[in-house]
Amino acid sequence: MGMIPAAWGLAGAHGKQHPPDPTHPAGGNTYARTRHRGRMPRPSVIHRFQIPVDGHPRILDIAGDLLHAAVRHRPDLIDVWAYARPDGMKHMHRSFLVVGTGHTTPLTSQHVATCLTPDGALVWHVLENLCTHQAVRDTGEGKQGRAGVCCDCGLPLLQRGTEPWLPA
Numbered sequence: 455m456g457m458i459p460a461a462w463g464l465a466g467a468h469g470k471q472h473p474p475d476p477t478h479p480a481g482g483n484t485y486a487r488t489r490h491r492g493r494m495p496r497p498s499v500i501h502r503f504q505i506p507v508d509g510h511p512r513i514l515d516i517a518g519d520l521l522h523a524a525v526r527h528r529p530d531l532i533d534v535w536a537y538a539r540p541d542g543m544k545h546m547h548r549s550f551l552v553v554g555t556g557h558t559t560p561l562t563s564q565h566v567a568t569c570l571t572p573d574g575a576l577v578w579h580v581l582e583n584l585c586t587h588q589a590v591r592d593t594g595e596g597k598q599g600r601a602g603v604c605c606d607c608g609l610p611l612l613q614r615g616t617e618p619w620l621p622a
């Protein structure tokens with residue numbers, strides 16, 4: 455009961471922890487040294503993207519989730535911020551739409567953020583489009599594969615070879 459591991463006692467009571475290594479770029483911090491070792495490129499730049507307030511989904515080439523949403527200059531254009539997809543990371547094919555308070559939201563969508571116009575008069579809601587694009591209207595062969603349009607969410611789609619239809 456009440457035993458403190460000897461190593462903790464030494465380090466805490468007598469300050470015998472090793473000081474950070476000034477010759478190492480991470481200063482001897484184990485977390486900072488090891489967190490870049492994974493094979494996945496780590497997103498490091500935050501970009502701003504814009505989504506018009508029209509209820510139609512827009513594809514955003516992002517890495518991870520939206521970080522923030524705001525209305526700045528135009529009351530019908532939403533700014534969102536997210537990590538940009540770094541080179542070497544696969545496209546996430548995520549899409550988002552904006553609807554107003556009281557508007558019908560698609561069944562296959564999930565609320566992500568809410569923002570107000572600067573005067574506070576209008577409140578917009580950013581939703582992620584979770585449509586799985588099962589009903590596709592094939593619009594013919596394109597440069598990169600077969601082109602189509604999702605009959606449910608309206609997104610332009612692309613099919614490469616035998617891969618599934620994905621937002622283009």
Ligand SMILES: [Zn+2]
Nearest residue numbers: 585587604607
């Ligand atoms: Zn769809």
